[in-house]
Amino acid sequence: MTVDMSVSVGGLRLRGPVLAASGTFGYGTEVPLLERRALGGMVSKGIFLRPRAGTPPPRIVETPSGMLNAIGLQGPGADALIREYAPLWASWDFPVLVNINGESVGEYGELTSRLDGVPGVAGFEINISCPNVEQGGMYFGNDPHAAAAVTEAVRKRTRLPVWVKLTPMVSDIGVIARAVEAAGADALCAVNTFVGMSIDLNAHQPRLSFRTGGLSGPAIRPLAVHLAHQAARSVRIPVLGVGGIMRAEDALEFLVAGCTAVQVGTATFVNPRAIADIHDGIKAHLETHGFSSVADLPRYLPRD
Amino acid sequence: MTVDMSVSVGGLRLRGPVLAASGTFGYGTEVPLLERRALGGMVSKGIFLRPRAGTPPPRIVETPSGMLNAIGLQGPGADALIREYAPLWASWDFPVLVNINGESVGEYGELTSRLDGVPGVAGFEINISCPNVEQGGMYFGNDPHAAAAVTEAVRKRTRLPVWVKLTPMVSDIGVIARAVEAAGADALCAVNTFVGMSIDLNAHQPRLSFRTGGLSGPAIRPLAVHLAHQAARSVRIPVLGVGGIMRAEDALEFLVAGCTAVQVGTATFVNPRAIADIHDGIKAHLETHGFSSVADLPRYLPRD
Amino acid sequence: MFLLNAPIVATREVAPGMAVVSMEAPEIAASVRAGQFVNLGIAGPFLRRPFSVYRVDGESIEVVLKAVGVGTAELLGMRPGDLVSCLGPLGRGFDLEAGPRSAVLVSGGLGVAPMPLAAREARALGMRVTWVHGARSARELCSEAEGEEVIFATDDGSRGFAGTAVAAAPDGELVLACGPNRMLAAVAERWPEARVAVETYMGCGTGVCLGCAVPLKAGGYDRACKEGPVYRAAAVDWASLPSHLPYAVTA
Amino acid sequence: MFLLNAPIVATREVAPGMAVVSMEAPEIAASVRAGQFVNLGIAGPFLRRPFSVYRVDGESIEVVLKAVGVGTAELLGMRPGDLVSCLGPLGRGFDLEAGPRSAVLVSGGLGVAPMPLAAREARALGMRVTWVHGARSARELCSEAEGEEVIFATDDGSRGFAGTAVAAAPDGELVLACGPNRMLAAVAERWPEARVAVETYMGCGTGVCLGCAVPLKAGGYDRACKEGPVYRAAAVDWASLPSHLPYAVTA
Numbered sequence A, B: 001m002t003v004d005m006s007v008s009v010g011g012l013r014l015r016g017p018v019l020a021a022s023g024t025f026g027y028g029t030e031v032p033l034l035e036r037r038a039l040g041g042m043v044s045k046g047i048f049l050r051p052r053a054g055t056p057p058p059r060i061v062e063t064p065s066g067m068l069n070a071i072g073l074q075g076p077g078a079d080a081l082i083r084e085y086a087p088l089w090a091s092w093d094f095p096v097l098v099n100i101n102g103e104s105v106g107e108y109g110e111l112t113s114r115l116d117g118v119p120g121v122a123g124f125e126i127n128i129s130c131p132n133v134e135q136g137g138m139y140f141g142n143d144p145h146a147a148a149a150v151t152e153a154v155r156k157r158t159r160l161p162v163w164v165k166l167t168p169m170v171s172d173i174g175v176i177a178r179a180v181e182a183a184g185a186d187a188l189c190a191v192n193t194f195v196g197m198s199i200d201l202n203a204h205q206p207r208l209s210f211r212t213g214g215l216s217g218p219a220i221r222p223l224a225v226h227l228a229h230q231a232a233r234s235v236r237i238p239v240l241g242v243g244g245i246m247r248a249e250d251a252l253e254f255l256v257a258g259c260t261a262v263q264v265g266t267a268t269f270v271n272p273r274a275i276a277d278i279h280d281g282i283k284a285h286l287e288t289h290g291f292s293s294v295a296d297l298p299r300y301l302p303r304d
Numbered sequence C, D: 001m002f003l004l005n006a007p008i009v010a011t012r013e014v015a016p017g018m019a020v021v022s023m024e025a026p027e028i029a030a031s032v033r034a035g036q037f038v039n040l041g042i043a044g045p046f047l048r049r050p051f052s053v054y055r056v057d058g059e060s061i062e063v064v065l066k067a068v069g070v071g072t073a074e075l076l077g078m079r080p081g082d083l084v085s086c087l088g089p090l091g092r093g094f095d096l097e098a099g100p101r102s103a104v105l106v107s108g109g110l111g112v113a114p115m116p117l118a119a120r121e122a123r124a125l126g127m128r129v130t131w132v133h134g135a136r137s138a139r140e141l142c143s144e145a146e147g148e149e150v151i152f153a154t155d156d157g158s159r160g161f162a163g164t165a166v167a168a169a170p171d172g173e174l175v176l177a178c179g180p181n182r183m184l185a186a187v188a189e190r191w192p193e194a195r196v197a198v199e200t201y202m203g204c205g206t207g208v209c210l211g212c213a214v215p216l217k218a219g220g221y222d223r224a225c226k227e228g229p230v231y232r233a234a235a236v237d238w239a240s241l242p243s244h245l246p247y248a249v250t251a
């Protein structure tokens, strides 16, 4: 039996359900070990309109079954991305979405306009875990109105797929999910990293220069599965599960919990072949259990 | 040099900064291996006014560096607690606080009245991670008004110390912390477990009969340190740090991040001597670094 | 209850993939009773892992296991001298007392685990021991079953009785059983007074977490690690034990 | 870049607590250049751990280390035949080219790590090698320093020059250095054109996470794992490297 690994998610048909998560795969030009045939798609490192230097070191700390990062969205800005990376992407056999960021609703919109129509840019993933500088630095993703406003601003400026990457530290992710769905999102990604802190006991201060960082890796997986499941229950658009996926079994948990596809991040640091291994493992699971496609997998998805 | 390990926290003077966390120590009558001399205090398993059967098995699932639990607050109710456990506590050489729970503001109040003045009950820890049945099942702890209302209801009915145990999955823990401080809390405990889910890939449904459970253990430590730090920055009352403390170094992270004491939960399952080991380790650290008391430890606590 | 860093002494195979691991734990060896368990702290997994004590040999205790996951695999890979953190003895065992003249031990697969100690205690109390041991096939039978009478049963009939251990067993004044929960449910049907050792997931193993809930016919839940793991077969609400999980399938 | 399951071949001590671990990694042994590193996947820690390649011996590569934490402790405890996941060679090494007639290698503590390969490459290019190796005391000096000329330096004067390796070093046409960041900052003062191997925390080791930021004098950050770990000493903004952390203290 041949298993159909392709999935349709948020306006894109992907050859496989496993994508590379933003910030863990650069611009796709590194990680030579990955077998590209397995890659359903890729989300670029988060970018702002203008170049950003990022935060001083130390930027990462290991934690039990995870890591904190505070990269500070270091990046070359839209112009350099269009010049240096998009032309490469245009020739690749999987879609590349750009993870877009801003300090104001206007900045998200401007960045979208700048990137829309650039060959190689297959869609947008909105990172709403950015501080809203105009509104006192609260994350856009913590407030349904701000999250919807950003989504709308992007939606208005492009016909390409628009995915919204949800912030995990909210009291009800369903509210945010519904708000951005209504604002025109084609898919949701759940979830981004959780804010954490690690303390240096000699210096009596945080280990990260930025003080806090985002927790990723298997430590957060049960939380991410729950949030992705909650998001999937709350909306009609597809959800991509992200958070702590190391092996095929982990990806399958998200799929059964109601996700249409998954993104793999930190696992790639530990195993540069992780995405291929996960893709192949999902395929083997489907074969073993007699499912002919990813969509065939039974879902546990009682609707809200 | 002798180190003074005692701390004052929320109306109690404790002989040491390490307490046993609610639900991980029963009613203090088990765990015979623990060296009691090290125990600063204990919080009993969460109790409701009336007996509760709890959830069907499976109630726990292991996760990377942690575990999910859905015990469902199984417990004998206030009368049995007063009859069977409080008389024992009254003779112990460390204080026992009761972790109190309710489905309505009124129920918290009633439970407090029932327990106030009972010999052996040294204070109350309010678990606000309970669904508010009167308001559609949202956690009290997710809403500053509901959290304050519960705190006020308990505060009005007792002169004993009232601690409030904060829910982690909120967009701004400082708002809740300030609300319950204003409502009369003597101390805060940060934090309770994070909601998570684990999926059985053969059954295609959650492993826990309750579907979701609370994540505890070292996986959540960086998140708990951050939240405890945020809470401590937001209020004047002391904060007890809880979440993933396995070793003295972990406890010290919370103390340096601004906590006055710590609670140890899941670690006891892995090492029944954990509390004594952590107490001794903190003492050794203070000695090595030339601090004469726990309060002497430098704090990283920029105020909001 | 003791907490010891127990050095591994030896490992021997008793069926393909099924091995007995012995470790030096003098205080536990001296005090453990049949049906009690130890909670082992192994490097890989986060939580401890519960195992019935299989035999006692001088200052050593033995456990019998198959690799079903990360903890069991690591335990089987340990070499003599490696240390395992050993907490026990835990729970209430079979609590044998003088009286009955015959005991029937019924075990399915890894349900052999508590039986050698049970056989020893029963004999010491003057009982005649019949041990009925079942497995899927002859290959999977534990090679160490013992008793005045030993009856083998295999699902495929490749050795002994063709069928389940429960079907193969004679009646006895005292029936002790251990195996998958569905086997124990069958035991409960036939011998409501049998004493059965139940398996659950465990958090602490010491009674503080309430994670090891066993649903009771009388209503409510017991702790397998404290009031159990041995129960009167009729006391357990077998229908409420999870059925959709690979739960108590180690047997 | 290769990803191999490399069997441990042997371990030898080169100073009290400092050991060389060799592992079979043919493709890496064949292609690694001085100053490059491997990122090792070990059972205990979550992330991989970066180590400079110390020597190459046939199909094996060697790394030198001390136990400073969980990963290094586990690596030192591994026995021949145990497998370690080995990703490499990574980063840009010293990139030696013919030209200079003499090379001065300056190493502090575990900063010896990239030097044997550097000495070999320098010699192959016809350079005369002077190796200056410093440590706190004679006991902590690596026993395997080598070169046409070897100069030892100890902080306590218990062997060789009393003072730092930087102070003990002669000038050379080419200076290569590795050691704690504060030592490398001193190198940068004296020889702005020296090539220095910098240490940072690393996430991926392959250039995708931006976790290994090295602050540059010219502004912005480089990736130690990709543009580095070897830099022109004057290019690094030493003052912006974290000072309050036990960071790059392994040397």
Ligand SMILES: Cc1cc2nc3c(=O)[nH]c(=O)nc-3n(C[C@H](O)[C@H](O)[C@H](O)COP(=O)(O)OP(=O)(O)OC[C@H]3O[C@@H](n4cnc5c(N)ncnc54)[C@H](O)[C@@H]3O)c2cc1C
Residues within 6 Å of the ligand: C037, C045, C049, C050, C051, C052, C053, C063, C064, C065, C066, C067, C068, C069, C070, C071, C072, C073, C110, C113, C114, C198, C199, C200, C201, C202, C229, C246, C247, C248, C249, C250
């Ligand atoms: C009181 C008691 C006594 C026991 N005695 C023995 C014994 O003598 N010999 C023996 O081999 N086993 C025994 N078990 C079961 C043993 O504890 C589990 O097999 C073990 O915990 C699995 O650990 P793991 O890390 O290898 O598996 P995991 O990686 O945790 O899980 C692997 C698979 O095993 C399943 N599993 C995990 N825990 C259990 C469990 N408690 N019961 C059933 N399935 C489980 C999981 O669902 C999963 O499918 C006993 C359990 C209890 C509660």
Ligand SMILES: Cc1cc2nc3c(=O)[nH]c(=O)nc-3n(C[C@H](O)[C@H](O)[C@H](O)COP(=O)(O)OP(=O)(O)OC[C@H]3O[C@@H](n4cnc5c(N)ncnc54)[C@H](O)[C@@H]3O)c2cc1C
Residues within 6 Å of the ligand: D037, D045, D049, D050, D051, D052, D053, D063, D064, D065, D066, D067, D068, D069, D070, D071, D072, D073, D110, D113, D114, D198, D199, D200, D201, D202, D229, D246, D247, D248, D249, D250
């Ligand atoms: C390019 C490169 C090459 C290296 N080559 C070598 C080598 O050849 N030999 C060698 O012994 N070490 C080398 N290191 C350092 C080595 O990677 C760390 O010592 C190792 O990661 C520590 O792992 P651990 O699990 O033992 O320590 P952990 O348990 O992670 O930490 C223990 C202590 O070491 C500190 N630490 C952790 N990582 C580092 C680090 N990268 N640098 C400095 N301190 C750290 C921690 O802050 C902590 O205090 C190199 C590092 C880099 C970036």
Ligand SMILES: Cc1cc2nc3c(=O)[nH]c(=O)nc-3n(C[C@H](O)[C@H](O)[C@H](O)COP(=O)(O)O)c2cc1C
Residues within 6 Å of the ligand: A021, A022, A023, A024, A045, A046, A047, A069, A071, A073, A099, A127, A165, A191, A192, A193, A215, A216, A217, A218, A242, A243, A244, A245, A263, A264, A265, A266, A267, D203, D209, D210, D211
């Ligand atoms: C080093 C690092 C950088 C990241 N950068 C971004 C980013 O730029 N934009 C974004 O939306 N998410 C970013 N993330 C979050 C990941 O895309 C992913 O949501 C998260 O790491 C959880 O998945 P994981 O556990 O598989 O890594 C980053 C994560 C890491 C570890």
Ligand SMILES: Cc1cc2nc3c(=O)[nH]c(=O)nc-3n(C[C@H](O)[C@H](O)[C@H](O)COP(=O)(O)O)c2cc1C
Residues within 6 Å of the ligand: B021, B022, B023, B024, B045, B046, B047, B069, B071, B073, B099, B127, B165, B191, B192, B193, B215, B216, B217, B218, B242, B243, B244, B245, B263, B264, B265, B266, B267, C203, C209, C210, C211
């Ligand atoms: C099995 C279990 C039961 C718990 N029961 C309660 C409870 O009844 N009331 C409460 O406020 N917290 C309860 N908790 C939460 C703990 O007190 C603690 O906040 C949490 O486990 C995080 O700390 P830890 O990582 O040290 O375990 C429980 C935790 C566990 C693991």
Ligand code: FES
Residues within 6 Å of the ligand: C201, C202, C203, C204, C205, C206, C207, C208, C209, C210, C211, C212, C223, C224, C225, C226
């Ligand atoms: S396993 Fe914790 S109470 Fe039984």
Ligand code: FES
Residues within 6 Å of the ligand: D201, D202, D203, D204, D205, D206, D207, D208, D209, D210, D211, D212, D223, D224, D225, D226
């Ligand atoms: S370690 Fe990830 S980019 Fe260098």
